[in-house]
Amino acid sequence: MTNWRDIEQQLKKAQVVLEPSARLIPDSRQVTKGDIFIATKGFDQDGASYINKALELGAVAILVSDACDEHLYSKFNNVVLVTDLEKKIAHIAKEFYIKDQSVSMPVIAVTGTNGKTSISHLLAQLSQICLQQESAVIGTIGTGSINDLQPSSNTTPGVTEIYRLISEFLVKNYGSLTMEVSSHALEQGRIEGLDLDVAIFTNLTLDHLDYHGTMEAYFEAKAKLFNEYQPKCAVINVDDKYGRRLADMVANQTRVIAYGQSDNVKAYSDYVYIRGFECHTHGLSIDIEWQVIGAKEECFLQLPIYGEFNCLNLAAVFATALTLNWPIVAGHFSQLKPVPGRLELFVKPNLPVAVVDYAHTPDALEQSLLAVRKHLSGELYVIFGCGGERDVSKRPIMGQLAQKHADHVIITNDNPRTENEDKIITDIEAGMTGSNYQIIKSRKEAIELALQNATASDAILIAGKGHETYQVIGTESIAYNERDYVEKLMATLTNHGGMI
Ligand SMILES: CC(=O)N[C@H]1[C@@H](OP(=O)(O)OP(=O)(O)OC[C@H]2O[C@@H](n3ccc(=O)[nH]c3=O)[C@H](O)[C@@H]2O)O[C@H](CO)[C@@H](O)[C@@H]1O[C@H](C)C(=O)N[C@@H](C)C(=O)N[C@H](CCC(=O)O)C(=O)O
Numbered sequence: 173m174t175n176w177r178d179i180e181q182q183l184k185k186a187q188v189v190l191e192p193s194a195r196l197i198p199d200s201r202q203v204t205k206g207d208i209f210i211a212t213k214g215f216d217q218d219g220a221s222y223i224n225k226a227l228e229l230g231a232v233a234i235l236v237s238d239a240c241d242e243h244l245y246s247k248f249n250n251v252v253l254v255t256d257l258e259k260k261i262a263h264i265a266k267e268f269y270i271k272d273q274s275v276s277m278p279v280i281a282v283t284g285t286n287g288k289t290s291i292s293h294l295l296a297q298l299s300q301i302c303l304q305q306e307s308a309v310i311g312t313i314g315t316g317s318i319n320d321l322q323p324s325s326n327t328t329p330g331v332t333e334i335y336r337l338i339s340e341f342l343v344k345n346y347g348s349l350t351m352e353v354s355s356h357a358l359e360q361g362r363i364e365g366l367d368l369d370v371a372i373f374t375n376l377t378l379d380h381l382d383y384h385g386t387m388e389a390y391f392e393a394k395a396k397l398f399n400e401y402q403p404k405c406a407v408i409n410v411d412d413k414y415g416r417r418l419a420d421m422v423a424n425q426t427r428v429i430a431y432g433q434s435d436n437v438k439a440y441s442d443y444v445y446i447r448g449f450e451c452h453t454h455g456l457s458i459d460i461e462w463q464v465i466g467a468k469e470e471c472f473l474q475l476p477i478y479g480e481f482n483c484l485n486l487a488a489v490f491a492t493a494l495t496l497n498w499p500i501v502a503g504h505f506s507q508l509k510p511v512p513g514r515l516e517l518f519v520k521p522n523l524p525v526a527v528v529d530y531a532h533t534p535d536a537l538e539q540s541l542l543a544v545r546k547h548l549s550g551e552l553y554v555i556f557g558c559g560g561e562r563d564v565s566k567r568p569i570m571g572q573l574a575q576k577h578a579d580h581v582i583i584t585n586d587n588p589r590t591e592n593e594d595k596i597i598t599d600i601e602a603g604m605t606g607s608n609y610q611i612i613k614s615r616k617e618a619i620e621l622a623l624q625n626a627t628a629s630d631a632i633l634i635a636g637k638g639h640e641t642y643q644v645i646g647t648e649s650i651a652y653n654e655r656d657y658v659e660k661l662m663a664t665l666t667n668h669g670g671m672i
C-alpha cells in the first residue's frame with residue numbers, strides 16, 4: 173500500500189466513516205474526534221504504544237508502520253498496516269490534504285543557522301506592502317499570517333502538519349508561503365514532496381552539534397535543501413564559506429542569486445550586492461546594487477530596523493522578491509518593521525535603551541552585540557544564558573564573546589530545562605576570564621538590576637529568549653514573556669531606573 177487512495181479503499185471496506193474535518197495526526201496528544209492516528213517508529217519511542225490513547229481521544233482509524241512492534245497494534249480494529257510508513261507518509265499526507273494539486277502558491281524555504289525567522293517575516297511584511305496580499309509563514313514564532321500567528325512547537329513542523337497547514341493556506345488564498353526549514357527537518361524528511369520556488373541559505377555557524385555531531389554533517393543536512401529539492405531559484409549568502417560551497421553544488425536547473433557584501437558576490441551572474449550601509453539611531457541605510465537576468469541596477473534603502481546582519485537578511489528578501497517578480501520599489505522597505513524579539517527596541521525617555529533579541533548561538537550573540545554597538549553610543553550591557561539540553565559546546569564561546577564585546581555582562585537562566593542551572597553557568601564561565609561579570613539566575617531580577625544601574629545613554633542587550641513566552645525549569649514551563657516584562661518594567665521606572 174503506497175498511496176492514500178488504497179488506504180481510503182481499505183478504510184471504506186472496514187466501514188470507517190471519515191468526516192471532512194479528519195486530520196492525519198502522528199502525536200496521540202493532539203488527536204481529536206474523527207482524526208486518523210499515524211503510528212510510526214520514532215527516535216525514542218514506538219508510536220504504536222499510543223494507539224490506545226489515540227482511540228480514547230476519538231481517532232477513527234490508525235495507520236501503523238511495519239517498523240512498529242506488532243504486539244502493540246495487532247489487537248486493534250481499524251488499523252491499516254503500511255510497509256515503510258515513515259518513508260511514505262509525506263506522499264500520503266500530500267494526497268490526503270491537497271485534493272486539487274493544480275492549485276498552488278509559491279513556496280519559499282529558508283535555511284541556515286541564523287536569520288530564518290527574520291527573513292520569512294520580512295518577506296511576509298513586504299508581500300503585504302507591495303502586493304497588498306497576505307502571505308503565510310511557518311516557523312519558530314508561529315504559523316499562518318504574521319498578523320494572526322498560531323503557535324508552533326517546532327521551527328519546522330512534522331510533514332503531516334505541513335501539508336495540513338498548506339491546505340489551510342490555499343483555502344485562505346495566501347499569496348505565498350515562506351517556511352523556515354531546520355537542519356533537523358531536512359534530516360528527517362519533514363518537507364518531503366514540496367516543490368520549492370525559492371530556497372534561501374543564510375549562514376552556517378556553530379549550533380546543534382548535539383544532533384549532527386560535526387559541522388560537516390550539519391552542512392550536509394542543510395545542503396539537502398538545494399541538492400535534493402532542486403528549487404527553481406537558490407538565493408545564497410556567498411559571504412559565508414558554506415554558502416559558496418552550496419552555490420557550487422546546486423543542480424543546473426536551479427538559478428543561483430548570490431547575495432552579500434564581499435567581493436565574492438559579483439563573481440556570480442545574478443546577484444544582490446550590498447555596496448555599503450550605515451547604522452544610525454533610527455535604523456539602517458543600505459546601498460544596494462543588483463544584477464538579475466542581465467540588467468544591472470542600484471538603489472538606496474532606509475529601514476527602521478537595527479543590525480548589520482539585517483543588511484544581509486534584507487538582501488535575501490530583496491533577491492527573493494525580484495525572482496518572484498514582486499513589484500518592489502525602495503519606498504516599500506522603509507515601511508518594514510522589526511520582527512518581534514529580533515533586535516526589538518524598548519525606548520523610554522531618560523532610561524537606557526533595552527534591546528530584546530533571540531541570539532542563542534555564538535555567532536548571533538556576537539552579531540547582535542556588534543549591531544547594538546554600531547547603532548547606539550554609551551556603555552553596553554548584555555544579559556544572556558544558555559539553554560539546557562542543548563549543544564554544550566557553545567556555552568564557553570558565548571561567555572567569551574559576551575565579555576569581549578560588552579562592557580557589563582550578566583549571566584542568567586535561559587530555559588535550563590532538566591539540567592542543573594549552576595552547571596550551565598559554570599560551562600559559560602569556562603570561557604571567561606577575571607570576575608568582572610555578574611550571575612543573576614532570575615532573568616527578571618537581572619533585567620531590573622541592569623535597568624537600574626545603566627545610565628540613560630547606555631544600551632542593554634537582553635539575549636536568548638526573543639519572542640518566547642516561557643521559562644522552562646525542570647519539566648515545568650513557567651509563563652514569562654520577556655517583551656511584555658521589559659515594556660511593563662520600563663513603564664514603572666523613572667530616569668536611571670529609580671522606581672516611581
Ligand atoms: C529528535 C527529534 O527531532 N524528534 C522529532 C521527531 O520525533 P520522533 O518521531 O522521533 O518522536 P518520538 O519521541 O520517538 O516518538 C515516536 C512517535 O510517538 C508519538 N508520540 C509520542 C509521545 C506521546 O505521548 N504520544 C505520541 O503519539 C510521537 O508523536 C512520534 O510520532 O519527529 C517529530 C515530528 O516531525 C518532531 O516533532 C520531533 O521533534 C522534537 C519534538 C524536537 O524537539 N526536535 C528538535 C530537536 C527540533 O526538531 N528542532 C528544530 C529546530 C531547531 C533550531 O533550528 O533552533 C525544529 O525544526 O524545531
Ligand SMILES: Nc1ncnc2c1ncn2[C@@H]1O[C@H](COP(=O)(O)OP(=O)(O)OP(=O)(O)O)[C@@H](O)[C@H]1O
Binds near residue numbers: 284288374535537
Ligand atoms: N543573518 C544573520 N546572521 C547572523 N545572526 C543573525 C542573522 N539574522 C538574525 N541573527 C541573530 O540571530 C537571532 C535569531 O534570528 P532569527 O530568529 O531570524 O534566526 P533563526 O534562523 O530563525 O533562528 P532559530 O532557528 O533558532 O529560530 C537574532 O535574534 C539575531 O541575534
Ligand SMILES: N[C@H](CCC[C@H](N)C(=O)O)C(=O)O
Binds near residue numbers: 327
Ligand atoms: N529552537 C532553539 C531555540 C533555543 C532558544 C533558547 N531560548 C534556548 O532555550 O536554548 C532550540 O530549541 O535550540
